[in-house]
Amino acid sequence: MNARAEIDKEGRISFSITELAEEFGVTSRTIRFYEDKGLVNPAREGTTRIYSRKDRGRLKIILRGRRLGFSLQDIKKMLDMYSPESGGTDQLTFTLQKCEEQLEKLITQRADINEAIAELEDGISQLKGHLASGGADGCKKTIA
Amino acid sequence: MNARAEIDKEGRISFSITELAEEFGVTSRTIRFYEDKGLVNPAREGTTRIYSRKDRGRLKIILRGRRLGFSLQDIKKMLDMYSPESGGTDQLTFTLQKCEEQLEKLITQRADINEAIAELEDGISQLKGHLASGGADGCKKTIA
């Protein structure tokens, strides 16, 4: 049994690469790839990667970004935005602007989703109608 | 001047590939590529592609799908779902189920977006706080 695994059973404070991979449903290759691209930067114990809670948080954000269809490059920018480690006033201002741009994007995307959802719901209720009214046709609505 | 362009100035009933490309902000190459993949199937006048309103509708859906991060393959399935041309009852039932699955996906995705938006708004207001309170630090909040 591993020392680290012993110490922090619950409320973990550090994680191995495979732990995170399993938790998030990706391969370790993927996580290392993200590191290659500068999206995470775990500590090292010798050569082995040690992921902090913060690293884990970044991973979570990365994967959500991916689900939303953003490129890793965009996601990197987003992450950099979140942590303006060097807080010069103009850096902050810059970050703020980037954040607001990103926010716009997401809002647009939400609108897209809502449209898609509405159409799907519409289609579903029509399908149900067709099934209820029995027959092979009904109103022949396709796509507009 | 082209005959078609003359006839249907407004309320267009058919479109050329470049018209649609410009309208949707993609290249004609992209649209032909979608055809290659079976996502659209415009009529032909000789060898030239003629896009109907329906084709245009499909294109709109395709591009929205893309913005949402779906693969063309997924989008094809979605489109096939919308138009169950051969309406056998079990075909309809199948389509219905697929639609409902898709709906689930989108709802999940909307949740993702809402999370991301919330975090961003939070981050933005914190940034504004830092900027207002002047200094180089403040509360050192980074990512969790």
Next chain:
DNA sequence: ATTGACGTTTACGTAAACGTAAAGTATATT
């Protein structure tokens, strides 16, 4: 008749996001 705008096919090129082997290190259990 030629220029130009628009269309076509065929086919090779490319960037992003990993997959997948190869080959080695480190620790732990049998």
Next chain:
DNA sequence: AATATACTTTACGTTTACGTAAACGTCAAT
């Protein structure tokens, strides 16, 4: 000591979604 397990790096392979170039057809205006 040997096997198993987890980790590492290096590097080439793969898929998706187009870009881009070549080489040609078609129509309308100059």
